[in-house]
Each structure stands twice: as structure tokens, then as C-alpha cells.
Amino acid sequence: MNNWNDWIEAQPQVVPMLVESIKKQRLAHAYLFDGQAGSGTMELAILLSKSFMCQEKQGANPCLTCLDCTRIDSGNHPDLHKIAPDGQSIKREQVDYLQKEFSYRGVESRQKVYIVSDADKMTGTAANTLLKFLEEPQGETLAILLTEQVENVLPTIRSRAQHIRFHPPLKEEIVKQLMENGIDQKHSSFLAELTENKEAALRLTEDDWSFQARGVVLQLMHELYTRPDQAIITLAEKWLPLMKERIHQEMGLEMMTLWLRDLLYIRVGKQGELVYSDFYESYKELSLSTSQRLITLSLAKVMEAKSQLSANVAVQLVMERLLFTIQEG
Numbered sequence: 074m075n076n077w078n079d080w081i082e083a084q085p086q087v088v089p090m091l092v093e094s095i096k097k098q099r100l101a102h103a104y105l106f107d108g109q110a111g112s113g114t115m116e117l118a119i120l121l122s123k124s125f126m127c128q129e130k131q132g133a134n135p136c137l138t139c140l141d142c143t144r145i146d147s148g149n150h151p152d153l154h155k156i157a158p159d160g161q162s163i164k165r166e167q168v169d170y171l172q173k174e175f176s177y178r179g180v181e182s183r184q185k186v187y188i189v190s191d192a193d194k195m196t197g198t199a200a201n202t203l204l205k206f207l208e209e210p211q212g213e214t215l216a217i218l219l220t221e222q223v224e225n226v227l228p229t230i231r232s233r234a235q236h237i238r239f240h241p242p243l244k245e246e247i248v249k250q251l252m253e254n255g256i257d258q259k260h261s262s263f264l265a266e267l268t269e270n271k272e273a274a275l276r277l278t279e280d281d282w283s284f285q286a287r288g289v290v291l292q293l294m295h296e297l298y299t300r301p302d303q304a305i306i307t308l309a310e311k312w313l314p315l316m317k318e319r320i321h322q323e324m325g326l327e328m329m330t331l332w333l334r335d336l337l338y339i340r341v342g343k344q345g346e347l348v349y350s351d352f353y354e355s356y357k358e359l360s361l362s363t364s365q366r367l368i369t370l371s372l373a374k375v376m377e378a379k380s381q382l383s384a385n386v387a388v389q390l391v392m393e394r395l396l397f398t399i400q401e402g
């Protein structure tokens with residue numbers, strides 16, 4: 074992931090814009106990269122730093138072999154500084170230190186970059202100190218602030234940096250990260266579909282709720298299409314007791330959506346995309362005996378159930394209605 078093209082798929086809006094600015098030498102003094110964990114904010118901040126400092130770049134891409142590039146790669150470029158929270162917050166002393174470092178090297182060096190991770194975690198005084206820095210950029214200085222919670226970044230800081238919103242991480246990227254955390258493939262792809270990022274997915278693995286829910290939803294949906302009377306019992310005895318909280322109920326419905334989507338995927342020969350891939354054998358038969366119209370209709374009904382839930386209709390009523398309308402086709 075060492076050149077801009079490698080990132081185009083993950084960040085289709087961000088990459089062309091930055092590439093244009095690099096080529097036209099119109100980079101802003103400060104950027105605010107706003108994106109969830111796994112979306113590549115730090116990786117692109119480093120790549121942008123290289124493109125900014127490299128003297129041998131080809132188009133927008135850094136050469137990767139010059140002294141600037143190799144020093145950035147090994148993490149010891151004297152003109153690239155990184156700040157991250159020290160404990161809970163980024164403190165004023167950290168910003169002071171950064172400014173001092175920069176002024177020492179004021180004459181001899183050319184471009185300077187600083188990257189501030191979790192910019193929303195700056196204390197008030199740290200933010201104010203940084204603000205002065207942003208207002209009086211010295212020479213060719215590039216500031217890249219990263220945040221996962223842009224609403225917590227001080228408005229004064231936000232207004233002085235060009236705000237760049239990152240696309241959420243690609244599912245494959247989340248799956249990869251989850252597997253690196255020791256979660257098997259089957260659950261990784263399931264969790265990645267249910268959540269927005271790795272952190273949220275990992276939180277779901279702190280207890281076995283999601284694993285139980287997965288099993289219950291698989292059972293419920295299969296019964297709904299093969300033994301509908303049993304599905305009503307499974308709803309009462311298993312689904313409802315497990316889905317006590319609203320967030321669980323919404324996720325339960327989302328799991329049903331994924332199940333139905335799988336069924337559609339099989340009909341159109343996209344087996345590789347299945348979320349419940351371990352269930353393929355029993356899916357195969359079902360997808361042959363269920364019309365595409367019925368599956369699409371069921372998907373629409375699940376959507377309806379979701380909006381009824383958000384309108385505070387009682388969950389039992391919502392779910393019973395849902396099962397009955399799907400059964401009736």
C-alpha cells in the first residue's frame with residue numbers, strides 16, 4: 074500500500090483529491106483526516122508526508138528510495154513528528170515540544186510535517202497552542218490531524234484544517250484484522266458485516282451473544298421457510314429471550330437480512346460472497362425451492378420491521394407480524 078493507486082478502492086473520494094493537490098502543488102497547510110479505525114487515515118497521512126517531502130517523486134507517488142522516503146519508512150525522519158495521546162489526552166507540553174523541535178530546525182530543513190493522532194483528545198490548552206501553530210504556518214509545514222470522532226474536535230481547529238472524510242473500512246480489511254485477532258474466518262466475515270469497524274466487531278466478541286444469536290437466526294430463518302409452525306416457537310423460546318435490548322433486536326434483524334441476501338446470492342451464483350458460508354449446503358436446496366420474488370419480498374418485510382422497531386412498536390408484535398407475512402408470501 075505504498076502508492077496512491079493502492080488506496081483508490083478503499084478511499085475512492087479521498088485519493089483523487091489528494092493526488093490532484095500534490096500534482097498541482099496546492100496542498101493545504103493543514104488537513105483533518107476524519108475516519109474510523111481501519112479506514113487508513115494514518116497510512117495515508119504517512120503516504121502524503123512522503124509525497125510532500127520526496128524530491129524524486131513520480132507524478133504524485135513518492136520514489137520510496139531517496140533519503141526522505143527511507144527515513145519516513147523507518148520512522149526516524151527528523152522533520153516528521155507524530156503526536157499521540159499520552160495516557161488519556163494530548164497535553165500542552167507535547168505541542169510545546171513539537172514547536173520547539175520545529176523552530177530548532179527552522180533554517181536548515183525544508184518541508185516539515187506533523188501528524189496528530191486522535192486530535193479530538195487534545196486538552197483545551199494543547200488545542201489552543203496548536204491553533205496558534207496552525208494560524209502561523211512557518212515555511213512549508215504540513216499538519217495532518219487524525220480523528221475517529223470529528224464532533225469532538227474543537228470547532229476552531231476544524232475550521233483551520235481542510236476536513237477530509239474517509240470512507241469506512243472495506244469489509245475485507247475488517248475481516249483480515251479480525252482474523253489477525255484470532256477470530257475464525259466464519260465469524261470474522263459475519264462480524265464484519267454486522268459492524269462498522271474492527272473495534273465494534275471485537276466488542277461483540279467480549280461475550281458469546283453474537284455467536285448464540287447467529288445460531289438462533291440461522292435456525293429461525295431455516296424453519297421459517299421449511300417448518301413455519303416451528304419458527305413461531307423458536308421465536309418465542311429463543312429469539313425473543315436473546316434479543317432483550319433494542320440494539321440486539323436491530324442486530325437480530327440485520328442478521329436476518331444477511332441470511333436472505335445469502336439466499337439471493339446463491340440463486341445468482343455468487344457463493345463466494347456468502348456471510349453464512351458454513352450453511353451453504355442447506356441454503357442450496359432452499360434457494361432452489363424459494364422464488365426470487367419471495368426472497369425480495371421478505372427483505373422488504375425485514376426492512377419494514379426495522380422501521381417499526383425504531384417507531385417503538387413492541388418487539389414481539391413486530392416479529393410475529395414479520396414471520397406471518399413472510400410465511401404467507
Ligand SMILES: [Zn+2]
Pocket residue numbers: 127128129130135136137138139140141142143
Ligand atoms: Zn523519495
